[in-house]
Amino acid sequence: MAAGRHKADVLIIGAGGSGLRAAIAAQENGASVIVVSKSLLGKAHTIMAEGGIAAAIGSSDPRDDWKVHFHDTMFGGKYLNNWKMALYHAQEAPKEIENLEKWGAVFDRTEQGGILQRNFGGHAYKRLVQVGDRTGLELIRTLQDAAVAHGVRVFAEHTVTQLLRADGAIAGAVGYQREKGDVVVWEAPAVIIATGGIGRIYSVTSNSWESTADGLALAFRAGAELMDMEFVQFHPTGMVWPPSVRGLLVTESVRGEGGLLTNSKGERFMERYDPKRMELSTRDVVARSIYTEVQEGRGSPHGGAYLSIAHKPADFILKKLPSMYMQYKEFADVDITKEPMEVYPTTHYMMGGIRVDAETEATNVPGLYACGEAASGMHGANRLGGNSLSDLLVFGARAGAAAAKYAKSAPRRGDVADSVIAEAERDMLAPFGGTGDNPFAVQEQLQNLMMTEVGVYRSEEKLTEALAAIRSMRERARSARATGTRQYNPSWHAAIDLKNMTLIAETIATHALMRKESRGAHTRVDFPTTSEELGNVNVVSRLVDGKVEATFVAREPMPDDLAELAKGETVVHTS
Amino acid sequence: MNGQQRKGHPETIAIRINRGDAGDDVGRFEEFRLPYAEGMVVLDAVIQVQKEQAPDLAIRWNCKAARCGSCSAEINGKPRLQCKTRVSDLDLTQPITVSPLRTFPRIKDLVTDVSWNYRVNQTVPPMKYAKRPPAKVYQSDVDRAQEMRKCIECFLCQDVCHVLRYQTAEKPTFIGPRFIVRTAGLDFNPFDEGNRTGFLLREGGLGMCNITKCCTEVCPEEIHITDNAIIPEKERVVDAHADPLRAILNGLLGKSKENGSP
Numbered sequence: 001m002a003a004g005r006h007k008a009d010v011l012i013i014g015a016g017g018s019g020l021r022a023a024i025a026a027q028e029n030g031a032s033v034i035v036v037s038k039s040l041l042g043k044a045h046t047i048m049a050e051g052g053i054a055a056a057i058g059s060s061d062p063r064d065d066w067k068v069h070f071h072d073t074m075f076g077g078k079y080l081n082n083w084k085m086a087l088y089h090a091q092e093a094p095k096e097i098e099n100l101e102k103w104g105a106v107f108d109r110t111e112q113g114g115i116l117q118r119n120f121g122g123h124a125y126k127r128l129v130q131v132g133d134r135t136g137l138e139l140i141r142t143l144q145d146a147a148v149a150h151g152v153r154v155f156a157e158h159t160v161t162q163l164l165r166a167d168g169a170i171a172g173a174v175g176y177q178r179e180k181g182d183v184v185v186w187e188a189p190a191v192i193i194a195t196g197g198i199g200r201i202y203s204v205t206s207n208s209w210e211s212t213a214d215g216l217a218l219a220f221r222a223g224a225e226l227m228d229m230e231f232v233q234f235h236p237t238g239m240v241w242p243p244s245v246r247g248l249l250v251t252e253s254v255r256g257e258g259g260l261l262t263n264s265k266g267e268r269f270m271e272r273y274d275p276k277r278m279e280l281s282t283r284d285v286v287a288r289s290i291y292t293e294v295q296e297g298r299g300s301p302h303g304g305a306y307l308s309i310a311h312k313p314a315d316f317i318l319k320k321l322p323s324m325y326m327q328y329k330e331f332a333d334v335d336i337t338k339e340p341m342e343v344y345p346t347t348h349y350m351m352g353g354i355r356v357d358a359e360t361e362a363t364n365v366p367g368l369y370a371c372g373e374a375a376s377g378m379h380g381a382n383r384l385g386g387n388s389l390s391d392l393l394v395f396g397a398r399a400g401a402a403a404a405k406y407a408k409s410a411p412r413r414g415d416v417a418d419s420v421i422a423e424a425e426r427d428m429l430a431p432f433g434g435t436g437d438n439p440f441a442v443q444e445q446l447q448n449l450m451m452t453e454v455g456v457y458r459s460e461e462k463l464t465e466a467l468a469a470i471r472s473m474r475e476r477a478r479s480a481r482a483t484g485t486r487q488y489n490p491s492w493h494a495a496i497d498l499k500n501m502t503l504i505a506e507t508i509a510t511h512a513l514m515r516k517e518s519r520g521a522h523t524r525v526d527f528p529t530t531s532e533e534l535g536n537v538n539v540v541s542r543l544v545d546g547k548v549e550a551t552f553v554a555r556e557p558m559p560d561d562l563a564e565l566a567k568g569e570t571v572v573h574t575s
Numbered sequence: 576m577n578g579q580q581r582k583g584h585p586e587t588i589a590i591r592i593n594r595g596d597a598g599d600d601v602g603r604f605e606e607f608r609l610p611y612a613e614g615m616v617v618l619d620a621v622i623q624v625q626k627e628q629a630p631d632l633a634i635r636w637n638c639k640a641a642r643c644g645s646c647s648a649e650i651n652g653k654p655r656l657q658c659k660t661r662v663s664d665l666d667l668t669q670p671i672t673v674s675p676l677r678t679f680p681r682i683k684d685l686v687t688d689v690s691w692n693y694r695v696n697q698t699v700p701p702m703k704y705a706k707r708p709p710a711k712v713y714q715s716d717v718d719r720a721q722e723m724r725k726c727i728e729c730f731l732c733q734d735v736c737h738v739l740r741y742q743t744a745e746k747p748t749f750i751g752p753r754f755i756v757r758t759a760g761l762d763f764n765p766f767d768e769g770n771r772t773g774f775l776l777r778e779g780g781l782g783m784c785n786i787t788k789c790c791t792e793v794c795p796e797e798i799h800i801t802d803n804a805i806i807p808e809k810e811r812v813v814d815a816h817a818d819p820l821r822a823i824l825n826g827l828l829g830k831s832k833e834n835g836s837p
Contacts, residue, residue, distance in 0.1 A: 043638075103702055104704075104766075243613065327640065491631050
């Protein structure tokens with residue numbers, strides 16, 4: 001079949017917050033831009049972000065500034081963050097709030113007529129810029145409209161199956177259009193991976209169906225390195241009941257606005273785990289605390305903890321948390337203005353991802369960039385709430401600008417050879433000749449395995465077992481079968497996703513096995529303490545002849561002035 | 576609490592899904608039976624059918640949390656989000672029927688081609704940030720814009736709009752409720768100084784709306800589309816284009832720019 005061919009200076013894979021922000025930046029830097037998205041435009045997982053964008057604009061609390069934000073990010077990340085990224089992030093996030101307002105975002109306001117900010121776990125001051133509990137929608141719509149106004153070309157409902165390389169550098173990508181199943185080729189000297197997270201590798205997750213680790217797998221196969229894959233964030237508060245919505249996110253804003261966590265005995269149990277910060281402790285700590293309460297028999301009827309905001313006036317709750325009100329009322333018959341919610345940890349965010357240069361978001365493969373959740377380094381061992389939306393803005397902008405500059409000077413190449421495309425098409429169509437499993441069945445087995453064996457608490461024994469099981473699933477993914485035609489066929493899409501999911505699951509388990517300590521979101525029951533030595537290294541892996549090869553890589557030491565800033569615990573000020 | 580109000584559900588449920596390929600706007604119903612699970616929404620049932628009984632069943636969904644607006648369909652004949660429709664709220668003595676949106680052409684099964692909406696969206700004059708933005712903006716100044724910006728683009732309002740149902744996609748004369756809401760969201764933004772009345776009057780076809788409020792009834796975000804977007808925009812258009820005194824005054828004051836262009 002003759003493939004559709006398209007050319008651009010910068011090709012962006014993913015149309016969530018980071019992809020769209022990168023698209024705007026690349027276009028502003030003179031590049032022609034194509035964005036490819038698995039879903040329709042404006043439906044990406046970013047839309048589900050609730051609480052807000054962390055930026056030290058000092059509107060709700062003038063004591064705040066980038067130095068405090070930098071400190072809180074490093075302390076929250078257990079000092080494993082790429083400190084340069086944490087620095088740029090803290091310094092540049094306020095400017096991104098200004099940009100969003102220029103592009104049409106309408107944030108909640110203070111009584112003094114400024115932008116309203118709210119408290120969040122691990123942030124010293126009221127720092128999260130918000131629109132109630134639907135900030136992600138505001139962000140995606142604003143960026144979507146701005147990208148369209150900037151003239152960005154969007155290929156919606158297209159799946160990328162392979163990155164193209166020529167002379168050791170990136171040359172574009174191949175994929176297919178979901179509607180008809182036709183092959184499409186995008187030729188570009190610079191490619192940005194902005195595909196978000198991996199949540200769907202786990203059975204209980206807050207992530208939308210798209211988060212199947214595609215971009216990580218594409219980059220990994222093309223020679224890029226993955227880093228910090230052991231750090232998977234389990235958000236402390238997901239819905240527990242009914243089963244239909246298990247894992248659905250309950251925003252941290254509930255706690256930010258004063259929500260209280262209790263167990264079946266009515267105790268505010270955070271007293272035992274982090275008496276200084278209580279409910280506004282960091283996510284890793286709160287998630288482990290809820291897990292422990294339930295394990296020790298103090299859980300709610302459906303196996304969670306109680307989270308209540310019912311002590312606040314009903315109109316306050318309806319204004320600040322309208323989506324949470326709807327979610328519990330519609331799905332669980334619970335009125336959160338009167339009753340407590342039941343919550344339990346849910347797989348939420350990948351701190352690890354593609355290893356990038358802090359300034360430019362360039363990977364080790366010339367022409368390949370990554371930003372947002374798909375990249376690693378910014379959040380270290382644990383991400384603070386609100387830092388992901390600011391991350392995707394700051395580093396989306398940097399990646400887009402750097403890729404545009406690179407594309408201008410990159411050597412021009414001829415068209416990608418037909419033989420290369422034909423081979424990519426053969427790979428992509430392999431599931432139609434598959435004689436093996438139903439891909440949905442293997443996916444479900446993988447998700448259950450990851451949840452129980454590579455979840456909140458880990459051990460050498462479980463991880464070793466899991467790794468063997470994942471490797472056999474990687475084999476089965478190769479022969480998973482698609483039934484029916486190429487037109488909009490979910491079994492085909494699932495078979496392709498499954499290859500990505502099993503490969504990335506293997507890197508998570510491999511990294512988790514190597515890090516013999518507990519730090520941030522990575523908790524080993526066999527190594528319960530934090531090792532000073534392992535604080536100086538990141539786990540980095542490469543794919544060599546189909547095998548995941550992981551090593552420790554030494555971290556660059558922080559300069560003295562920043563080390564001084566980063567010192568000490570975060571004290572949360574709620575007023 | 577927690578779901579215990581809903582007792583006495585059947586052990587299995589029947590669901591009839593309208594299937595077909597591109598060009599087949601009538602399709603055929605295929606019936607599936609599956610176990611009922613507590614709290615189940617229609618999207619759970621459809622996804623389960625896809626996983627276990629019909630792996631090539633085409634559906635569109637992303638968040639399954641009523642945030643993304645991807646899974647719009649007609650359930651027992653009513654336009655709704657599949658993820659927000661509890662199975663236990665439906666009449667289970669008969670099979671549940673699920674059909675694609677009727678206003679847009681079918682791609683396959685429950686997936687329709689909504690690209691027309693994205694093309695219309697590109698014609699809306701974009702945000703024009705004020706040269707001298709207001710120094711102070713209070714919550715009461717942004718409430719109206721924020722209501723419009725709650726829209727999740729599920730296109731259910733477009734699906735039920737009488738004007739859109741009978742207009743051909745090739746020669747649109749009306750942009751539909753979604754894009755009046757979008758335009759209103761820009762017009763109500765205190766930082767915007769664009770002028771979109773000419774757009775609404777001409778390309779927008781605002782006069783075509785005869786205020787039957789069907790759009791408002793189906794909005795899962797409970798945006799008061801007719802009262803808070805369409806009627807205020809109709810008033811603005813009348814003020815700007817039908818009042819001869821105002822038109823002269825605007826001309827004198829240099830406020831005659833169109834489409835938000837500088």
